[in-house]
Amino acid sequence: MGRQAHLKHNESLVKTRRWNDAPGQNEGFKLLITRYRPRALPKAEETWDAWWKELGPSPNLFDAVYGKGQPPISWDEYARRYREEMKESTPRQKIAWLAQSLARGEPVTLLCSKLCIDENQCHRTILRDLLLEEVAELRR
Secondary structure (H helix, E strand, C coil), X not given: CCHHHHHHHHHHHEEEEECCXXXXXXXXEEEECCCCCCCCCCHHHCCCCEECHHHCCXXXXXXXXXXXXXXXXXXXXXXXXXXXXXCCHHHHHHHHHHHHHHHCCCCEEEEECCCCCCHHHCHHHHHHXXXXXXXXXXXX
């Protein structure tokens, strides 16, 4: 399989959606990546296999993007800071584990908040890109 084919295959293995959206086909490991767990949701109604809050934005970054106590930061600044946060030890380990799963052909679905409507303005898309970059490194 050529490099472009690998890239397309890997992209199809990483899906993103909100936790409350209807599930799709072949979602594999469903991972909630919000800093905060959905409020008042009974455990029996969870739609994910695991919750890794360390892959969500830090409380400070969360506040900065929504302008809590400060002017809101730009999307580019948010993306830059989120990528920096993902270089910390615990997120790095979790990203490496997910990338190894993807490299083995195991699908992953990244789930975000029900309030996060635009996936192009969401950390789940940044994380998806980080995972694809990591898989590409593993294949070198």
